Amino acid sequence: MADDVMERDVSVLEKERVAPVETLRRSDEALRLPAVAPPTALPLEPPLVPQVGEQTRAVGLRAQRPDSRNHGLGLTRYIDDIALPGMLFAKIKRAGVASARIVRIDTSKAEAMPGVKAVLVGSEIPVNSFGPSLQDQPLLAAPIVRHAGDGVAAVAAVTEQIAEAAIDAIEVEYEPLPGVYDAIEALKPDSHKVHGGDTNVYASKIIKRGDVEKGFAQAYRIYEGRYYTPGIEHAPMEPFTSIADWDANGRLTVYASIGRITLARCDMSRTLGIPISRIRVIGTVVGGNFGGKNEIRHEPVLALLAKKAGRPVKGRFTRVEEFVASTIRHAFTMDYKTGVTKDGRLIARQVRMVLDGGAYCSFSETTLGKACILSTGPYEIPNSLAEGYVVYTNKTTAGSMRGFGAPQVCFAYESQMDEIARDLGIDPIEIRVRNMFREGSISSTGQVLHSVKVKESLENAVKKFGWEARS
Amino acid sequence: MKRRGRGIASMWYPVGFTVAANPSGAVVKVNEDGTAVVLTGTVETGQGALGVLSQIAAEALGIAPNDIHIVSGDTDTCPMDTGAIASRTTYITGNAIAAAAAEARDTLFEVASQMLGVKTSQLEAKDHKIQVKGFPARSAPIADVALRAHLVNGTPPIGSASWNPPTVPLDPETGQGKPFGTYVYATQIAEIDVDDETGEVEVLRVTASHDCGTAINPMLVEGQIEGGVFMGLGFALQEEILFDKQGRQLNPNLTNYIMPTTLDMPVVESDIVDSYDETGPFGAKAVGEPSLVPTAAAITNAIYDAVGVRITALPATAERVLAAIKAKRAMEQKQIPA
Known part of the structure; x- marks a missing residue:
């Protein structure tokens, strides 16, 4: 099955011959027929941005968003609505194997195809690495493939279909390498080292407060549990899409649906080897981010294809690429050990977590740091020790995703809190109130907290829900 | 069952990055008619950030959110911003915009203090007016003040600011420090x-x-x-x-x-x-x-x-x-x- 999904769909034109409704609909999509909103008289009356009141305060108003009418009428221009004159379409060939060395790439057949204007492989990229903390990720793998979604070659052609056919015509010969596909496995000394060296651990974190051993010694009871959360996908409605366009002075404009244009510009300057002042990044309205669109992905590849072809180039991920070639949420394995007093006070907590980082670092360091700091939960615990490790595996790269590790540790600490409350026969609301941060509480990193409202949130939720204590 | x-x-x-600097810059320009333009390097990712940011700018300038136009998401025209990540836009970009708006407002106060014959410290911006605190009847419409700033005083009300949450690095051995602003x-x-x-x-x-x-x-x-x-x-x-x-x-x-x-x-x-x-x-x-x-x-x-x-x-x-x-x-x- 995996082989099937890694391969692209049957050619659209072939399918059209049989042409049931479903394939026709899909061929429309592939032929890039523009979705045109029904005609609207502009400007709209009353004015496009409705009056929300002449009086300030402005803060606290349930004001309509400035973009709400455009969204509602289908008039918002997303990046896929942008087409530049003479624009080409890019496709990236994905490895489909998770761990291998590229022995040979033959692009000659693709280059000979009518309509193909440029072909690019990793060795042609000036600086073929990027990443927000460690620059360990190639734009196109050369020569080592570290996960199945790695790109190995790219093509720009006059239509998306020709580009798709051209990447199929590129022949790549791989020498299989051993791989490691499990985070706990990857910790073992004899495991395959994804980036060489003597360990797959590429970031670790310790957050230590008080003395956990002393805390456990004083505990009335100790609870231990292992919790696991899987890798998940951001699944934004709009997949990664960008357009690269050079002007005659060699200045590059990149349109991208990306949430961090300042960083994107730096990364492009670094990978392309041109000054920042020669790059303009225009962030288009993003059709769903959730953390997945916080770094560049294929933009320098598009820029180089555009340079070769002398025409603007658009690249648009398919849904499959959005899964296999973007980042995902880190899978977490968490061991929680918590010591409590007889009246349900948490006095010691030890947490050890292993994050599956996938093939490259991306935002792993940040995710690990936040997860370790937050692993105590919103509770005052005098003795705590959190240790975290993030490891390379030959799987899809894990990166930033809404919550940066917080949803994972919250699942663990709140599951265990529920277990403790039930075991000690204390109401789950009561046990939380006894332990919660208050104004001026000290966090796991020794920070004095202000504007602490966790108890208020609990009280409000209990009241709104209608939670009644059971006897 | x-x-x-x-x-x-x-x-x-x-809110914001773990220790690492994650600044936002902002520019606020008050137009000749008292409306305003905000430049920010953040990007609308569907959450309504630009609406929130226009409400913050409006509050600081004493005008309505629909008087604000936000220019965003262009590295050529907008100041640097760490972007729509880490739930930071309202808090950090918002602080930068509030500070930039306050700077532009100070220019309006300079002009209005001459018009109203009071010290700038006695003025406030509210309900599309620059008015004397406690005496709202003694006021000038913000449009008049802005026009005067541009065409008479020659001091276009433009403010720029940046903000980054103060943090203290974590000790590598113990992880103790102040990683976040709030x-x-x-x-x-x-x-x-x-x-x-x-x-x-x-x-x-x-x-x-x-x-x-x-x-x-x-x-x-x-x-x-x-x-x-x-x-x-x-x-x-x-x-x-x-x-x-x-x-x-x-x-x-x-x-x-x-x-x-x-x-x-x-x-x-x-x-x-x-x-x-x-x-x-x-x-x-x-x-x-x-x-x-x-x-x-x-x-x-x-x-x-x-x-x-x-x-x-x-x-x-x-x-x-x-x-x-x-x-x-x-x-x-x-x-x-x-």
Whole structure:
């Protein structure tokens, strides 16, 4: 099955011959027929941005968003609505194997195809690495493939279909390498080292407060549990899409649906080897981010294809690429050990977590740091020790995703809190109130907290829900 | 048989990057007619950030949000910004815009102080006027003040500022330090039904109470909470990327990667905690990411409440819940003395 999904769909034109409704609909999509909103008289009356009141305060108003009418009428221009004159379409060939060395790439057949204007492989990229903390990720793998979604070659052609056919015509010969596909496995000394060296651990974190051993010694009871959360996908409605366009002075404009244009510009300057002042990044309205669109992905590849072809180039991920070639949420394995007093006070907590980082670092360091700091939960615990490790595996790269590790540790600490409350026969609301941060509480990193409202949130939720204590 | 359960989970979440600098810059220009243009390097990613930022600028200038036009997402025209990440836009970009707007407003105050014959310190910007504090009748329309600033005084009201939350690096040995400017807090309660013959979980309602500091726009806060509960629901019950033994994804498409649809959405009762953070713009903090954080634990705790099984590996699919129920029954039968 995996082989099937890694391969692209049957050619659209072939399918059209049989042409049931479903394939026709899909061929429309592939032929890039523009979705045109029904005609609207502009400007709209009353004015496009409705009056929300002449009086300030402005803060606290349930004001309509400035973009709400455009969204509602289908008039918002997303990046896929942008087409530049003479624009080409890019496709990236994905490895489909998770761990291998590229022995040979033959692009000659693709280059000979009518309509193909440029072909690019990793060795042609000036600086073929990027990443927000460690620059360990190639734009196109050369020569080592570290996960199945790695790109190995790219093509720009006059239509998306020709580009798709051209990447199929590129022949790549791989020498299989051993791989490691499990985070706990990857910790073992004899495991395959994804980036060489003597360990797959590429970031670790310790957050230590008080003395956990002393805390456990004083505990009335100790609870231990292992919790696991899987890798998940951001699944934004709009997949990664960008357009690269050079002007005659060699200045590059990149349109991208990306949430961090300042960083994107730096990364492009670094990978392309041109000054920042020669790059303009225009962030288009993003059709769903959730953390997945916080770094560049294929933009320098598009820029180089555009340079070769002398025409603007658009690249648009398919849904499959959005899964296999973007980042995902880190899978977490968490061991929680918590010591409590007889009246349900948490006095010691030890947490050890292993994050599956996938093939490259991306935002792993940040995710690990936040997860370790937050692993105590919103509770005052005098003795705590959190240790975290993030490891390379030959799987899809894990990166930033809404919550940066917080949803994972919250699942663990709140599951265990529920277990403790039930075991000690204390109401789950009561046990939380006894332990919660208050104004001026000290966090796991020794920070004095202000504007602490966790108890208020609990009280409000209990009241709104209608939670009644059971006897 | 369907069994009802309820579960609760609380959380804390920081705003902005962990120690690392994550500044935002902003420029605010007051036009000749008293409307204003804001330049920011952040990008609207669908959450309504530009609406929130225009409300912050409007509040600082004493005008309405629809008087503000925001230019964003262009590295040629906009100041540097760390972007739409880490739930930082309202708090950090908002602080930068509030400071830039205050600078532009100071220029208006200089002009108005001559017009009204009072010291600048006695002025405030409110209801489209520059007025004397405590004597709102003694005022000048902001449009007149702005025009005068441009055409008579020759001091166009332009403000620029940047902001970065103050942090203290973490000690590498112990991790002690001040990694974030501030934190937000929340509690969610889920009510669910579990079918103990199929293991299927139906989430009926989620009560979500969130602290976000001042809610600059309560409607958008509620939107974020509902979206977060939706993501948390998928994390709790459905979503998982499956890999084969060679590290390739088995379900990289929306047919086999199951995520919630609107039909799976429970009733969401959202609540905004009364809160004010003095470090945020007009007391605001954040709500973007946190809204999803406690949902999964609230749901799995409710599963325990309903059928007495503890789900320790997500997602709590019907198969997993049913297997846990069966294992529990087998265990209970074993314990009955023969």
